[in-house]
Amino acid sequence: MPVPPQTKQITDTVWEIPPTYKEGMKVPARLYATKKLLEGMDQGVIEQVTNVASLPGIQRYSYAMADAHWGYGFPIGGVAAFDPEQGVISPGGIGFDINCGMRLIRTNLRFAEVKPKVKELVDMLFQLVPTGVGVKGFVKVNQSSFEDVMRWGVKWCGENGYGWEEDAKMVEEGGFIKGADPAKVSRQASSRGIQQLGTLGSGNHYLEIQVVDPGRFFDPKMGKNFGLVDEDQVVVMIHCGSRGFGHQIGSDYLRVFDGAMKRYGITVRDRELACAPFSSKEGQDYYGAMVCAANMAFANRQVIVHRVREAFQKVFRRDPEALDMHIIYDVCHNIAKVERHALDGATRDLVVHRKGATRSFGPGHPDIPSRYRQMGQPVIIGGSMETGSYLLVGTAKAMTDTFGSTAHGSGRTMSRTAARREISGEALQKSMEKRGIYVKAATYDGLAEEAGVAYKDISEVVETMHSAGISLKVAALRPIGNIKG
Amino acid sequence: MKRPAYRFLPNVALADVAFSARGDTPEALFEACAAALTEVMVDRRGVRRVTTREVSVRARDIDTLLYDFLTELIVLKDVDSLLFKTFAAHISHDQRRMECTMSGETIDRKRHRLRNDVKAVTMHLFGVSHERGVWRATVVLDI
Numbered sequence: 001m002p003v004p005p006q007t008k009q010i011t012d013t014v015w016e017i018p019p020t021y022k023e024g025m026k027v028p029a030r031l032y033a034t035k036k037l038l039e040g041m042d043q044g045v046i047e048q049v050t051n052v053a054s055l056p057g058i059q060r061y062s063y064a065m066a067d068a069h070w071g072y073g074f075p076i077g078g079v080a081a082f083d084p085e086q087g088v089i090s091p092g093g094i095g096f097d098i099n100c101g102m103r104l105i106r107t108n109l110r111f112a113e114v115k116p117k118v119k120e121l122v123d124m125l126f127q128l129v130p131t132g133v134g135v136k137g138f139v140k141v142n143q144s145s146f147e148d149v150m151r152w153g154v155k156w157c158g159e160n161g162y163g164w165e166e167d168a169k170m171v172e173e174g175g176f177i178k179g180a181d182p183a184k185v186s187r188q189a190s191s192r193g194i195q196q197l198g199t200l201g202s203g204n205h206y207l208e209i210q211v212v213d214p215g216r217f218f219d220p221k222m223g224k225n226f227g228l229v230d231e232d233q234v235v236v237m238i239h240c241g242s243r244g245f246g247h248q249i250g251s252d253y254l255r256v257f258d259g260a261m262k263r264y265g266i267t268v269r270d271r272e273l274a275c276a277p278f279s280s281k282e283g284q285d286y287y288g289a290m291v292c293a294a295n296m297a298f299a300n301r302q303v304i305v306h307r308v309r310e311a312f313q314k315v316f317r318r319d320p321e322a323l324d325m326h327i328i329y330d331v332c333h334n335i336a337k338v339e340r341h342a343l344d345g346a347t348r349d350l351v352v353h354r355k356g357a358t359r360s361f362g363p364g365h366p367d368i369p370s371r372y373r374q375m376g377q378p379v380i381i382g383g384s385m386e387t388g389s390y391l392l393v394g395t396a397k398a399m400t401d402t403f404g405s406t407a408h409g410s411g412r413t414m415s416r417t418a419a420r421r422e423i424s425g426e427a428l429q430k431s432m433e434k435r436g437i438y439v440k441a442a443t444y445d446g447l448a449e450e451a452g453v454a455y456k457d458i459s460e461v462v463e464t465m466h467s468a469g470i471s472l473k474v475a476a477l478r479p480i481g482n483i484k485g
Numbered sequence: 486m487k488r489p490a491y492r493f494l495p496n497v498a499l500a501d502v503a504f505s506a507r508g509d510t511p512e513a514l515f516e517a518c519a520a521a522l523t524e525v526m527v528d529r530r531g532v533r534r535v536t537t538r539e540v541s542v543r544a545r546d547i548d549t550l551l552y553d554f555l556t557e558l559i560v561l562k563d564v565d566s567l568l569f570k571t572f573a574a575h576i577s578h579d580q581r582r583m584e585c586t587m588s589g590e591t592i593d594r595k596r597h598r599l600r601n602d603v604k605a606v607t608m609h610l611f612g613v614s615h616e617r618g619v620w621r622a623t624v625v626l627d628i
Contacts, residue, residue, distance in 0.1 A: 416502055
């Protein structure tokens with residue numbers, strides 16, 4: 001992609017496009033990338049990150065992280081913070097899959113113990129965790145208890161037998177965000193979501209068995225704090241969100257905002273940037289509904305953890321407690337939250353949108369679980385099913401530079417349609433198995449779309465964020481088994 | 486004469502799926518969009534016409550009418566596990582109301598070649614146009 005000539009290089013990994021680039025930009029755009037990643041970014045990223053810079057009440061910068069790619073409205077990999085009084089909230093800055101996120105669970109197993117059983121384990125997980133189009137969840141709830149899920153997230157799960165007492169503490173926001181308002185959720189959204197508690201979904205969602213990659217355990221001391229003690233230690237990563245429930249809330253309010261903008265005198269460059277003042281009725285209604293979806297997503301990942309523990313228990317014939325299957329952490333990467341940040345010499349509440357971006361709070365932040373508070377929050381970066389993922393840690397620099405945010409994954413370079421045309425799902429499955437990754441997918445087409453070649457080099461994305469100092473490498477995690485929708 | 490048609494756009498919104506559709510009438514356009522959306526979720530050739538559903542949508546303009554109609558198809562997939570093979574739409578003269586009769590069946594994971602679980606219809610590049618007698622729409626789906 002031709003980089004706009006006005007682009008200024010701030011450091012080796014930070015680039016800035018000034019407000020003169022496009023009429024209406026209120027703040028500069030900042031892109032986190034090596035020169036190679038920047039030149040490889042698609043045109044959509046530049047257009048979208050500068051469009052976001054034009055939204056009312058945006059503070060300091062519109063950001064694109066190193067994994068940024070062309071989304072709808074905001075780029076995926078986008079971060080923007082808004083003043084709660086003068087600024088807006090935008091469903092397009094969150095994504096339809098509200099609180100799509102990552103969860104990482106540790107075990108005390110080593111690769112050598114799991115390798116002979118990996119097929120049995122993957123097949124068991126595939127049987128226990130519904131994946132793909134149109135599947136129903138394994139947790140049956142009525143409307144009243146579904147509203148409790150909306151309000152209480154992981155806390156509801158714990159009270160209903162889906163988890164351990166400590167689990168909620170190891171989830172961003174303690175497993176539920178305050179401010180859920182089920183009255184602002186449409187009947188259609190509830191009817192989509194009520195049957196999907198305990199489903200993985202499709203697209204890039206997955207459940208993966210991984211090992212701490214030998215030779216790439218970068219910070220064993222920090223890893224130990226998170227319960228990673230050895231190379232070859234086996235962990236489980238879950239990537240999914242609020243399913244049809246969140247998707248419908250996004251659709252419902254996109255329509256509402258599309259109609260309401262005129263009333264507030266807001267014009268946007270892309271209808272998908274539809275927004276409303278955060279303090280308006282529409283803004284507050286959406287926030288209350290969005291929090292319901294965020295809490296449902298926390299609960300969805302929690303009930304899946306319950307099934308993961310069951311699968312390990314069945315295959316290894318040991319209690320999950322004996323297998324040390326504690327949650328390392330759970331992060332949201334499609335969300336807007338009210339957070340306190342230092343800005344212009346004061347500490348202020350801001351509405352921070354992260355769309356395909358992860359919170360990366362540094363040492364000492366009160367929102368980090370007490371066990372990790374001194375070192376910073378764990379940051380989980382999910383890669384493609386072929387190339388692996390990373391565990392990082394949040395930093396003080398992220399707090400000052402990016403409103404406590406970093407990247408979320410590797411970022412696509414090839415469209416789904418192109419990937420399906422160029423790659424055979426069956427051939428890919430066989431080739432992965434030869435390389436020691438046993439994958440079971442609901443469809444071969446879906447598998448082909450998620451091939452590693454369709455994504456950026458995750459290591460370069462992670463190195464960029466590490467060099468920029470907004471999240472630091474702890475361990476690379478290599479996949480050995482994967483189920484996907 | 487109705488001539489439904491759509492094509493997928495491989496270089497738009499990389500993580501998602503985009504298509505453009507056309508029709509000689511608004512009805513043909515809506516039917517083409519419904520077919521394209523369904524094709525993203527399943528190989529429609531394998532879907533049988535076992536059950537019929539009628540949907541009725543009202544909206545403030547033709548753009549929103551299409552948005553709501555496609556969203557309704559996604560809802561029916563999630564809530565009733567229904568996927569459709571054929572669509573017969575009727576749109577009112579003021580383009581604010583539509584009825585569509587659709588034939589299809591419930592998802593059969595053994596028999597159907599399922600593809601992506603579409604999350605939502607986005608408004609990125611979204612819009613219906615009518616130029617020189619041809620109705621067109623661009624749709625980006627969140628996957």
